[in-house]
Amino acid sequence: MREGQVEAPWREPALARAISWVLVLGSLVAALTVGLVWAQDPAGLVAPSYASMMLLFAGLLAVRYLRMPFGWRATSFVAVLAMMGAMALLNFGLAPGPFIALCLATVSAGAFLGRAALLVSLVATTASVIAAGWLFTRGLVAPVSDTFVTSDLTHWIRAALEYALFGGSVAAVIMQLVVQLERREVAKARAQRLEALGRLAGGVAHDFNNALQVIFVWRELLADHEDDEVREAMDEIHASAEHASRLTAQLLAFGRRDIWSPRVLDLREEVERWTASMRRMVPEDVVVTTVCDGDPTVRCDPGQIEQILLNLVINARDALDGAGHVDIQLDEIPSSEVPGAGIRSSRVARLRVRDDGPGMTAEVRQRVFEPFFSTKKSMGTGLGLSIVYAAVQRAGGIVQVASEPGEGAVFTVYLPCIEEVEAEAEERPSRPTDRRAEGVILLAEDEPLIRRSLASVLRGAGYTVLEAEDGDRAMETVETHQGPIDVLCTDGVMPGVSTRSVIARFRELHPEGRVLLCSGHVEEELMRRDLRTEQLEVLPKPFAPKQLLARLQK
Template sequence: MNHYDRKPGSAAGGADESPMLPRWTRRLGMRLALLVALVLAAVIGVLALLAAEEFSSDAAGERELQAKALAQNIAAVTADDLLAENYASVEGVLVRSVSFPGVTGVWVSDRRGKVAAHVVRRGDEPPEVRLEPADLALPAEPRPMTVIDGGRLYAWHPITAGTLLGWARVEYSLEKIASIRRHIWAESLAAGLLAILASTALLLVFTRRPMRAIRRAADFAETLDARRGEQIPLERGSAEIEMLTRALNLASARLSAQEAAEAARARLAAILEATTDFVATADAEGRVLYYNAAARGMLGIGGDEDIRALRIPDTHPAWANDLVLGEGIPTAIREGVWGGETALLSRDGREIPVSQVIIAHKAPDGSVAFLSTIARDVTERKNLETQFRQAQKMEAVGRLAGGVAHDFNNMLTVINGYAEMLLGRMKPADPSRSEIAAIREAGERAASLTQQLLAFSRRQVVAPQVLSLNEIVSRTDKMLRRLIGEDVDLVTILAPALGPVRVDPGQMEQVIMNLAVNARDAMPDGGKLTIETADVEIAESYAREHAVAVPPGPYVLLAVSDTGCGMDAETLPRVFEPFFTTKGQGKGTGLGLSTVYGIVKQNAGYVWVYSEPGRGTTFKIYFPLAAETVEPLSGDDALRGETGGNETILLVEDDSAVRAFSIRVLRDRGYAVLEAKDGDEALAICDEYEGPIHLMITDVIMPGMSGRELAEHLARVCPNVKVLYVSGYTDNAIVH
């Protein structure tokens, strides 16, 4: 069998061609012939259409002129007869007028449209006078006009004799014009068909030999892999076909030598495309030569997108370019390889931290042939490191804040206590009363700050309760509306059948109030504050995406969003730091969001914030779903009774100032007071004192023995003594 005969399944033979088309229509020569035929058909059709339309337009224009002239003539001739109501004479004029070629009807009516005379003619039949009364729909204005409707032309002309007497209307048939146009179409199409057939036959004759040579070359190209150096004979007569034949012969000669190299490259490419690491190559000038699939995905480049215009600096942020170009590539050229932590820059502007290796590949003469790099995404590791550092920082700041608050509470207890005592003794008109009141007010403000520090450091005593956050939001609604003002629109979106959580209700109200105040201050010109609750299920992917250490599972969400000024990327990481504020002097303590953070953490929750400058801020707080049922919230009323008595109290306090003040207050209320500065002294007093001790008031945190340890020892010595714990902070020493 000749190598160049067409085989089943070949490119020219058609196994891969559409089975829906006949074989003769799949040949290039036939398709060229069909294309020429279609083009000629389209040209002839357009020319025939233009000719027919031109004839129709000219004929219709001539008819329109005839109709106008006839209507004008009828109006002029019948004016006097219509004025004299000589309708017989009018009918005679109409009978003569309807005999003109193409006229199928004429009318004369009075000015109201009532027909005075009407004559029609159909085909070769004689004119017929219509006697039935009828009214015409007259033109809107008394002027000549023409109308084409349903293949007929109507010409109107007013009949006047100093005033409008009536109307003349002439009807012309356009059927003859349409018939001639169809005839033109038929003749043009017949001539066009003959031209198409002739041109198609000539084209098939002239393309037969080149098409045969092209099919032979296609057969050879399809089986090129199996020929291994065989040659195809040249087909003389066409320069293009000779060029194609020579190219195929050259490809066949080179194929065998390239086959092994291609197989090796294919295996390597498969490995590179399958890896999840960033792999790229570039020439010595930094022009990108190759990205694997993972690299394109990281950079946001499409799989088929051309990368030849890209350079190494296009894939890194500015700071990473300084490292890669200034240190990485020079070191790789000098030492062969360089490794370090850099970043990639995706098309959406994201920086992707990576651990990167750069390798310089040398030519035999020692010059750089090309550069390659492998980079691994370390975003998740960086996020974990950031979370760990932030947690360490917040814990350190919390410990510092708690310690400061404890010492301040001791001092403020003395300051506020003595100020309160002095005010109680002063008369309303005492000139010093206002100064003492100012001291007390300043002390109370300072005490409020220490309470916020304790909340941030998670050293407040909490009273957790199983409740619904919907009830907390509803309870604070009225207070929030007064707090944020009328120019801020408060919207609450509460999920029905919200799951229960175990939190301190008072602290939750404080969280909502603090976030509302923060939102109000971010919207000085008004805006929208939205408080939302929902049941959510946190997945591991969500935690990784938002860089928050939230264990997977069911949670109850409390979201507070505003449409305020928002925060930039530099401000956002510091929002929960105590005393950090972006507000002006005297407009904030910087403890509102710190308090929120501490309360949420103390109630086993998680808080996450998202913000954009000019778009607003959203705080999302997640509390674990409680397994218990909701408990009714307790009221705010507390039982109050008379203070004072004659019992004996053992006061244990390591701070001398606080101890002195407490003794003064208790003795003023009539109590007998025994004092001790620490646990050992308190136990010694219990051993030596012969009378009954009714109550021990003890600090929780003291040098040596703690308040709880003292109570346990005292219970063995004096089991009937009751114990009251007091402290600047508890650090869970009593609760746990």
């Protein structure tokens, strides 16, 4: 069986239908041949060659209905057809029927078993034609019908060559059609799996992120606890929560259901910041070096940069399987130095992650970015590098891999640089200042644990907090509160009045106020409610309280 054949569910039913059609049509042909032989010589019906041919035809019933693996069933079907064709040659000479059976054997070999089986079947069936002609010319067999029989061996050889040319061509064309169908089926199945994964990630993201949000808030509230054991325990809890948050982000990024918030980034700062935090994910015997030349500026979502670096470093770590080196290099090059095309920018940021592991074969290189493809057997999910590919594509860049067996691997990411840095507010959260904050915040959140914990953090920072447990209460507060409301901090989806209506009314009554959307929902879900993230200030859950304070003090 060809590689990837198990991913084509149409093959087994197609083989079953083919055998059934051969049984139906063959029964009609068998009835006609019985009548023909009876009319010419009834004794021919019990001739060994004719009886053997009919027994072989009956054997198709066993091939059709006995339980056996697909490969055995397909091989048996091809073998029975080839032997039936050979026996028909001995009974009827160069009649059309035997060649139809031989051609069906060759076509079935190519369609169900692959190129090698097609070649073997074609050679074997062609040889059977020449062998039958040799037996006839030597007088070693007696046909049951002499209508298409000739004793000239050259006629048999010519018929064999014509069959090989015609039958082989038909089988090759049909095999190519089957290959294309198989590729479409595999691509369709993969797309369905990706869609299912994306829906699964989106479905659990909201509840999962809300649960993580409570952990992040209470960890920060207990960070200054007087008991050292409590602080250490909270640090461990926070590390586990961050790991869970990254897993959710990976699934959402893979399904392109995360909130895409691109902004102008100093890529050097991002790389240095994320690689420093990722060192603890690499064993002590793996040396990680980071070299950054220049200060390329790109427009991308910081979370996507993290996903790119995280998965490339993890892939390099897993490839080493022990001691080794992982080198991370960042520089800026002219777009003319980028292999291939596809980046519309005169300058390009080049990020390379190199390892000195065992390297890859050409076959692995071709499939390395395929979803669910992994060489790590039970250890890998096959999603890491496909997430990298999706993130780079989303940022308008390209990713390439260079590797040979025994020479390690180099993954290179090219991202378009911004020609002129746009004048926009700095988006990266800065550290909250120590001064007491001022202002009135309407906190609209339907999850009580999240609402109470965030309200405690905000009040501790000096803000006046108005709490709303649903859309109705938020709308009522917007319309009835005496005095200005500086910030509406709201969840994306709440019971009661829609978040979109609350935001519209808030902007109408408090035009100087800010709107901060803090949501654990995926972007697709927010867009269904007409909440376009590119038009709003978004802080995706889960987030640390210091990130919220930094946004408010920006």
